[in-house]
Amino acid sequence: MSETQVHRPPSTAAVRRIQPMAADAPLTGFRTLLHKEVLRFFKVGFQTVGAPVLNALLFLLIFSHVLDRHVTVYGDVAYTRFLVPGLVMMAVLQNAFANSSSSLIQSKITGNIIFVLLPPLSYRAFYAAYVLAATLRGLFVGTGVLLVSMPFVEQSIANPLWVLVFALMGGGIMGSFGVIAGIWADKFDQLAAFQNFLIMPLTMLSGVFYSIRSLPQLWQDVSYFNPFFFMIDGFRYGFFGQSDASPWLSLGVVSACFVCLAALTLAMLARGYKLRS
């Protein structure tokens, strides 16, 4: 190396003590990660919010065209009105899952996950940021679906608090689930399998498109083992003040699911499962 003269500092030189920069506000790490995760989906909002809203709109147009005149639910609720909350909740659930799972698997595959693993972020902050961002994406898409349905359906919300609670719970559950799936999966295929063989069937069979009271007894009973049924049924109760199951039962089941999944996800993160090998 002829261009540079030999440097070689003596190893025992008296050195000035360098201090790392101090944190200047509490929770900055968590807030930054949340902000980054939200920016990530906003920057491609056309795909992450626009596309699923359009999707739901198509469902709404097709099903309502075919069924509206023939079917009413809970006595006097027109089918299209009945359908809207199901579509909204389905959008919340699917998009919350998609957000955390795809963000994590992308970061893992490209390797940029290290940028969140090197800093002093706690696993709780990590969990909270990913799940909250996922929930926000779910709520955004859900709100979008509700807004585009308005020209077609006259909707009133009987009990907004129930609506909000179930939307948040659903987002939290599916955001956590997405964290688990995103960390567990090594390839996009595996994530797609998760989505196609677990989440899609469970949502489709959860009563998004029908009231389970219209099912034969056996299938009504089976539905009670599907947590998605309770998420959607409870959410729908907020709209109509009526539902297939008691809203309190739904709330209990959904809360229990959330607590279990959160505990499982936190335990995985605390151990560094597949992240810190």
Next chain:
Amino acid sequence: MTMPAIRVRAVTKNYGALTALAGVDLEIEQGEFFGLLGPNGAGKTTLISALAGLVRPDSGVLEIMGHDVVSDYREARRNLGVVPQELVFDPFFSVRELLRIQSGYFGIRNNDDWIDEVLARLDLSHKAGANMRTLSGGMKRRVLVAQALVHRPPVIVLDEPTAGVDVELRQGLWQFVRELNRDGHTIVLTTHYLEEAETLCGRIAMLKAGKLVALDTTDNLLRRFATHSLRVNVEHTEVALALGGRANDDGWVEFDFDSYTEVEAVLARLREAGAGLREMALGEPDLERVFVELMHRV
């Protein structure tokens, strides 16, 4: 005040049947410019990952500025900046956005002054607004350096930072890293360019198959292992070999000796034997020879 910047004690790491680290002990003092060398697969990156908390060792203890990397991970990580070997980046953001985000992860919200300084010193100011996707490989690598420095860590570890960086930028990067070292930052460097390590590092560790096979000052290593050499290109190679020379891959013959005063005698013997000298060159002791010797010997 004698607390080492890095302390590694009896660290082992296995991947199945493969031993990546086989009991490494190492202390690096504050303010050192330290070289961590070894062939591909020696365990350099594994050791660095263990320091950074990306890899959990099977046994042993690692500390950064006195903070255990597991039990006191927050302080350990605040004190450490790592430039990873792989060229990774987040394609969603611009350079400045990325550096602000990285600062935020370390708890620092208002960091633009330092970010600007780092960008300027890495000659990246003109790319601050550019999306990561649009940068060349060498620029992406400099952004990785900037990301490792956002929190101004006392200990900076660079895992092959000059792979794929052109000569001019390499010089610039080393200039910057030296300045950081002069300011008091401890620098740990891995590289396969042994000349760089020889010029820059005050002390060097060599790893082979997860074990330390050498740990000494660069000067001592050069003195201990390397000799001067005379390389000759002759008409009759067999004659030169009969005089105690060593055949080189390129057809030259090499003679080792401890001092330059012996050169004359070697040349005289070659002439007497009629070797037919065509060209000659003197070899300084260099780290590459130390490296090759150590890797073959142990």
